[in-house]
Amino acid sequence: MLDVQKIRKDFPILNRTVNGKPLIYFDNAATSQTPQQVIDVIVDYYSNYNANIHRGVHSLSQEATDAYEQARLKIQKHFNAKHAHEIIYTAGTTHSINLVANGFSSLLKKGDEIIVSALEHHSNIVPWQMLCERTGAVLKVIPMNEDGELVMSAYDALLNENTKLVFVNHISNALGTINPIEYIIEKAHAVGAAVLVDGAQSCPHLKPDVQALDVDFYVCSAHKICGPTGVGMLYGKEAWLNKLPPYQGGGEMIAEVTFEKTTYADLPHKFEAGTPNIAGGIAFGAALDYMNGIGFENIATYENELLAYGTEQLLKIEGLKIYGTAKEKTSVISFNVANIHPYDIGTILDKMGIAVRTGHHCAQPIMDFYKIPGTIRASFMFYNTKEEIDAFIIALKKAIMMLS
Amino acid sequence: MTIEEVQNEIIDEFSMFEDWEERYQYMIDLGKDLPLIDEKYKTNDNIIKGCQSKVWVHADLDEDKINFTADSDAIITKGIIAILIRVFSNQHPKDILEANTDFIDAIGLKEHLSPTRANGLVSMIKQLKLYAIAYQTQLK
Numbered sequence: 001m002l003d004v005q006k007i008r009k010d011f012p013i014l015n016r017t018v019n020g021k022p023l024i025y026f027d028n029a030a031t032s033q034t035p036q037q038v039i040d041v042i043v044d045y046y047s048n049y050n051a052n053i054h055r056g057v058h059s060l061s062q063e064a065t066d067a068y069e070q071a072r073l074k075i076q077k078h079f080n081a082k083h084a085h086e087i088i089y090t091a092g093t094t095h096s097i098n099l100v101a102n103g104f105s106s107l108l109k110k111g112d113e114i115i116v117s118a119l120e121h122h123s124n125i126v127p128w129q130m131l132c133e134r135t136g137a138v139l140k141v142i143p144m145n146e147d148g149e150l151v152m153s154a155y156d157a158l159l160n161e162n163t164k165l166v167f168v169n170h171i172s173n174a175l176g177t178i179n180p181i182e183y184i185i186e187k188a189h190a191v192g193a194a195v196l197v198d199g200a201q202s203c204p205h206l207k208p209d210v211q212a213l214d215v216d217f218y219v220c221s222a223h224k225i226c227g228p229t230g231v232g233m234l235y236g237k238e239a240w241l242n243k244l245p246p247y248q249g250g251g252e253m254i255a256e257v258t259f260e261k262t263t264y265a266d267l268p269h270k271f272e273a274g275t276p277n278i279a280g281g282i283a284f285g286a287a288l289d290y291m292n293g294i295g296f297e298n299i300a301t302y303e304n305e306l307l308a309y310g311t312e313q314l315l316k317i318e319g320l321k322i323y324g325t326a327k328e329k330t331s332v333i334s335f336n337v338a339n340i341h342p343y344d345i346g347t348i349l350d351k352m353g354i355a356v357r358t359g360h361h362c363a364q365p366i367m368d369f370y371k372i373p374g375t376i377r378a379s380f381m382f383y384n385t386k387e388e389i390d391a392f393i394i395a396l397k398k399a400i401m402m403l404s
Numbered sequence: 405m406t407i408e409e410v411q412n413e414i415i416d417e418f419s420m421f422e423d424w425e426e427r428y429q430y431m432i433d434l435g436k437d438l439p440l441i442d443e444k445y446k447t448n449d450n451i452i453k454g455c456q457s458k459v460w461v462h463a464d465l466d467e468d469k470i471n472f473t474a475d476s477d478a479i480i481t482k483g484i485i486a487i488l489i490r491v492f493s494n495q496h497p498k499d500i501l502e503a504n505t506d507f508i509d510a511i512g513l514k515e516h517l518s519p520t521r522a523n524g525l526v527s528m529i530k531q532l533k534l535y536a537i538a539y540q541t542q543l544k
Contacts, residue, residue, distance in 0.1 A: 019424070341478035343456045344432075348480075351424050359456045373477065374456065402429055403479060 002298040007383050010035040010290075014383065021353025024388045029173055029332050029379035030357055031223045032204055034287075038226060041286040045279040052275055054252060068278050071285025072268075078288045079218065080209040081235050085267040088241070089281050092232035093200040094123040096219035097167075099234055099271060100196055101127035103244030104165060110136030113162045115155070115193075117179065118144040118369065119172040122362040124198055128167060137164070144369060148175040148324035152183060163193040170202035174363040174377070175324025176332030178202070185215055194240060200224055204381065205303060205330045207296040210235050222280065227287030231280030234271070241267050248273040299382045303331040306380040306389065313393045317400070323375055331380040334361075337396075340403050342376045348399035349376075354392055407499055410491050411507040418511035427512055431483030440485060441473040452524045452531060457481045459524035463535040469494050470539055472532060476524065484508075484516050484525060492532050497540035501533060 008014050011033050016023050025033060045067070051060035053068050069084075076084045090096040108114075114128050118141050132139050140163075142155045150168070159166075166188040171178050181197050188195045196217040199208055203220040210218050217240065221232035236244070246253055246264055250273030255263040264270045291299070310333055314320055319338035336342060346358030357377040360367045367374055378392065405413070421427045445462035452459040457478035464471045472493045476482040491507070492500055508517050517525055 341457060343478040344480045348428065351428065373458070402425070402432060 018353040026378040028381040074285040088234040092221040096234035108135040169198040174361040176329040177326040178328040222284040334375040434486040435479035435483035441475040497536040500536035
């Protein structure tokens with residue numbers, strides 16, 4: 001079992017007030033908060049061994065390199081990648097996706113097809129549209145149903161020998177739907193297509209095993225899993241990463257340079273041009289240590305309780321509608337109250353110290369599907385409590401009263 | 405009244421409110437009451453996309469003064485629009501161009517005019533000023 005009161009002590013930010021009220025942070029799907037253990041690692045790096053990595057002969061550089069590479073091993077172990085060099089450090093999920101999309105420009109030709117899902121974040125749509133413009137490939141979309149689930153029969157119908165890449169998020173950021181990626185991967189492989197899964201929303205709640213999933217690429221950001229912003233990872237199967245050309249040119253990614261020709265470094269450095277976010281990478285490893293210390297099974301059990309409780313309490317409010325009622329979903333509740341704009345509710349909740357997300361959550365196609373301007377989204381993490389949900393419900397009722 | 409006089413009047417009114425709830429309730433009521441724009445002007449041409457809430461603005465010249473009408477789909481945004489219109493409407497283009505919106509700070513609503521707020525209000529003020537430039541040119 002998870003001791004939430006003990007856990008909350010790890011997060012200094014949870015002690016602060018907002019507009020004179022204790023902070024209730026329900027915007028975890030946008031970014032998670034950072035425990036002291038991870039903050040300490042960042043402070044320790046800059047206080048004691050800040051140096052550029054992979055090239056110095058001096059001790060500081062060696063220490064920094066060791067810590068950075070140690071963190072890569074932690075990431076490898078966490079995701080159960082076969083090799084450490086299959087883990088590429090990036091600036092985050094969006095960067096990882098662009099890296100793959102850019103690499104595929106040289107592999108695709110006119111008439112090839114890319115499949116994405118209707119549940120995608122804007123950052124998951126735009127790189128593929130740009131890729132299609134560059135290559136003449138065609139973008140196909142797996143539709144969703146009223147519950148916010150992807151329609152697998154429609155997916156089956158989209159797959160054919162022209163399908164080269166399937167791209168889907170593991171969990172939808174706007175609705176919390178957990179997508180059947182095992183099925184999606186198996187079917188894509190049957191027609192010879194590669195699969196890239198966006199794990200930005202799943203990694204805070206579950207522990208993906210990339211080998212068991214047999215996924216070709218898996219990406220995530222550290223800041224959603226109690227780590228710092230500006231760092232993330234791309235997992236790619238060795239064979240795929242060798243096939244993709246380098247993304248950016250610069251230091252670290254070369255083996256030899258003359259004016260006639262440059263030979264590129266081996267994996268993972270081929271994709272890691274320039275001085276990386278060293279402190280960020282090390283803290284990413286520390287964040288995984290922290291989450292694994294609590295245990296993902298404990299996290300899932302506890303967050304499911306919060307989800308069930310929050311859903312039950314919200315549905316008692318008259319005129320409230322929840323969007324995204326998939327059978328498999330994570331601790332994200334997207335909702336609206338009849339005749340009230342989500343922006344107004346979010347503004348009043350903020351006055352009462354409650355942080356929720358309002359708007360289209362960078363997923364306009366989903367909002368268009370439901371024909372709404374946006375939703376209010378409350379997303380819970382393992383450090384939230386039922387008491388906070390109670391306070392949120394009282395505040396929400398007050399906001400509704402003021403706005404009706 | 406000059407723009408500055410209207411602004412001071414609003415600051416006086418807001419000073420009577422004791423807490424955020426009274427201030428917001430007042431804005432919400434303003435947002436509910438006022439028919440701010442003729443339906444025929446709520447077109448795509450007049451829309452300012454603020455990402456979160458939508459804002460519509462229309463301007464008419466009445467002799468040498470500009471009258472503004474506007475609306476929003478979010479009620480708090482609409483309440484602030486009501487305040488802005490009260491300040492800028494029925495004024496000379498030149499005065500509109502010279503005016504600022506510092507009074508918003510004094511009435512405790514500063515955060516709503518933050519460029520990162522994405523409610524369309526900053527763009528709306530820019531639009532009011534653009535109308536003022538256009539009509540000023542026309543008047544010359």
